[in-house]
Amino acid sequence: MTLEKYILAVITTNPKKVPGGTGVFFCDSKEEMETFAANLEAILDGIAHGLSEELYVIVKH
Amino acid sequence: MNEYTLPIVFGLLAGTISRLFMLRTDYRQYPTYLHGKIIHIALGFIAAGLGAVAGPSILEEEFTAVTFLTIAASQFREVRNMERNTLTELDHYELVTRGKTYIEGIAVAFESRNYLVIFTSLISTLGYLIFNVWMGIILAILCMVLSKVLMAGGKLKDIVEIEYFEPRFEGAGLYVDNIYIMNIGLPERQKEVLKYGMGFILKPKTFNARSTIANLGQRQAVLHDVSTALGVYRDSGTPALVPLAKRDLDDGRVGVFVLPQERDIERAIKVIGQVPTLENAIRMPTEKGGNKK
Numbered sequence: 001m002t003l004e005k006y007i008l009a010v011i012t013t014n015p016k017k018v019p020g021g022t023g024v025f026f027c028d029s030k031e032e033m034e035t036f037a038a039n040l041e042a043i044l045d046g047i048a049h050g051l052s053e054e055l056y057v058i059v060k061h
Numbered sequence: 062m063n064e065y066t067l068p069i070v071f072g073l074l075a076g077t078i079s080r081l082f083m084l085r086t087d088y089r090q091y092p093t094y095l096h097g098k099i100i101h102i103a104l105g106f107i108a109a110g111l112g113a114v115a116g117p118s119i120l121e122e123e124f125t126a127v128t129f130l131t132i133a134a135s136q137f138r139e140v141r142n143m144e145r146n147t148l149t150e151l152d153h154y155e156l157v158t159r160g161k162t163y164i165e166g167i168a169v170a171f172e173s174r175n176y177l178v179i180f181t182s183l184i185s186t187l188g189y190l191i192f193n194v195w196m197g198i199i200l201a202i203l204c205m206v207l208s209k210v211l212m213a214g215g216k217l218k219d220i221v222e223i224e225y226f227e228p229r230f231e232g233a234g235l236y237v238d239n240i241y242i243m244n245i246g247l248p249e250r251q252k253e254v255l256k257y258g259m260g261f262i263l264k265p266k267t268f269n270a271r272s273t274i275a276n277l278g279q280r281q282a283v284l285h286d287v288s289t290a291l292g293v294y295r296d297s298g299t300p301a302l303v304p305l306a307k308r309d310l311d312d313g314r315v316g317v318f319v320l321p322q323e324r325d326i327e328r329a330i331k332v333i334g335q336v337p338t339l340e341n342a343i344r345m346p347t348e349k350g351g352n353k354k
Contacts, residue, residue: 034247034248034249037247038250041247041250041301042298045298047244047245047301048245048246048301049244049246050232050233050244050246056246061300
């Protein structure tokens with residue numbers, strides 16, 4: 001089965017924003033968040049989309 | 062040898078030459094491989110044979126013999142299937158896919174070329190038989206020119222104006238002019254995209270063109286052709302670096318975002334202009350009665 005338009009992971013510095021239900025990575029700083037997003041993008045073959053300054057989602061297209 | 066041998070051989074040659082004439086490897090790079098070419102030349106030869114013997118059979122009043130042309134029709138439908146299947150299979154491994162509409166267009170072209178070959182050899186054999194060899198040659202050349210004209214088809218530059226725009230970011234959103242392309246979150250990726258990315262706006266010249274370039278297959282054809290001609294900055298597992306074409310819903314303009322290896326604006330505009338308008342994408346809403354032009 002192939003996934004389409006599916007949120008694979010959420011990376012955030014603000015725990016309040018994310019209710020769960022998917023892989024969530026809490027980061028301490030914006031830099032750490034960007035590193036996580038870059039790595040997860042490569043690992044999961046998805047695109048890191050920025051929803052706000054403190055929240056990235058990795059989406060499979 | 063009888064009176065028909067030479068005319069049939071002549072028709073056979075004329076047909077095969079016209080097939081060779083239509084089989085050229087251009088920037089679309091298809092068919093490049095030798096075996097693919099041999100298949101098409103062989104099928105062209107068979108088509109030429111069918112066309113060449115149809116003339117004598119009419120002159121001999123063997124009218125039932127002409128019915129074998131129906132076999133030709135089903136035979137060449139197979140050519141279309143073969144092309145479609147091959148290209149669809151290969152498309153999975155392209156960095157920027159051709160898209161189904163483009164593939165269908167190529168498959169239809171391959172089928173119709175064989176019919177043009179039948180037509181060419183039929184006419185040139187008849188010309189030879191009824192008049193003489195010189196008339197045959199003249200008719201064969203005329204048919205080849207006609208085939209060339211019939212196979213040419215429209216180009217995108219006839220229906221749209223192409224303009225270059227530097228892609229830009231608003232927050233995480235990537236824009237070409239005012240058309241939203243996609244959301245790229247990582248600053249690192251954004252830098253890459255700005256460094257390699259190029260944006261073009263296709264502005265339709267007519268109302269009909271607006272519907273034609275809205276077709277997703279037509280847009281994919283543009284992306285594929287640009288990526289073939291200028292290379293593509295992309296690899297498997299980097300879905301963020303994907304060329305995309307999005308539409309402005311207000312006025313039907315299409316924003317094309319590509320990541321070529323070679324950033325040459327002039328050439329890119331030329332390549333986009335040379336993209337064929339796909340038969341299956343052409344829409345003519347103004348032909349519908351009651352619509353204003």
